[in-house]
Amino acid sequence: MKARVTVTLKTGILDPQGKAIEGALKSLGVDGVASVRQGKVFDIELSATDKARAEEALKAAADKLLANTVIENYRVELL
Amino acid sequence: MKAAILVFPGINRERDMARALKLISGHEPAMVWHAERSLPSGTDLVVVPGGFSYGDYLRCGAIAARAPVMDAVRDFAAKGGLVLGVCNGFQILCESGLLPGVLMRNARLKFICHDVHLRVERSDTPFTRGYNAGQVIRVPIAHGEGNYAADEETIRRLEGDGRVLYRYCSPDGAIDDISNINGAAQSIAGIVNERGNVLGMMPHPENHVEAIMGCTDGRGLFAGLVAQLEKAA
Secondary structure, rough: EEEEEEEEEEEOOOOOOHHHHHHHHHOOOOOOOOOOOOOEEEEEEEEOHHHHHHHHHHHHHHHHHHHOOEEEEEEEEEE | OOEEEOOOOOOOOOOHHHHHHHHHHHHEEEEEEEOOOOOOOOEEEEEEEOOHHHHHHHOOOOOOHHHHHHEEEEHHHHHHOOOEEHHHHHHHHOOOOOOOEEOOOOOOOOOOOEEEEEOOOOOOOOOOOOOOOOOOEEEHHHHEOOEEEEEHHHHHHHHHOOOOOOOOOOOOOOOOOOOOOHHHHHEEEEEEOOOOOEEEEEOOOHHOOOOOOOOOOOOHHHHHHHHHEEEEE
16 A cells, blocks of 8 residues: 655745745746745655554554644544 | 663764763763663663754654653653753754744744844752853754744643743843844744753754854753753762
């Protein structure tokens, strides 16, 4: 089973990298960029076949390591 | 003093730390590999040194914070043992949950490597007793992610409980935006946990301990720890 965990910064957390990318996009003349926030994507293959258990494992992975929940939110998707 | 320095893949300041500890305490510290599940018996100080554990993959300190040896460090800290984390060590302590908050990318995005001034906020702690309250010391920093951040409630508690021990300041001790080199909340350079036995700091006191280094302002931190441990023994 394939899955994706997306980690994004919480609202209100300053994202200097996103700001720098935003500036670069604007200087490239890309139209209509209002703001950029940088995040991370983890594509994970699971040996489990049970969806509920897979989701549980992914949540554990995100809570224990993939995200720092002080500053980040995460979303788990089974693909 | 029986210090144990943790060694993770990618750490590169452990020898500087060992040299400083040996110089000031007279005792050779033990180097403890990250895969160990226990600390050497009689350890009275754990040091998490600086560097780039696991190449800063995922987040600075995130992977090292989950290493087997960290469970032993958690037990040690829970019993009141002294833990000092410097630079990447501070990041590791935050990621491990031993200290609150997180070290974000420097506000101006650049890796910064030069001397800074720190104001010692109080002198009645194991980590600052070698200094006077309000004293300004000069120590080097070398980091790209040292911008301390935490939620408002955590910052309020840190400040209310006097747990900010070191703050970035001007050479004459003023706290201002220009001296706040990495954009840290409240100019925070070093904090302790609630119990006061775990310190994390971004600057490197171990690199200002000998005349040949051009400055010896970092000695006070280690001399204070030695005095603290002698008193306890």
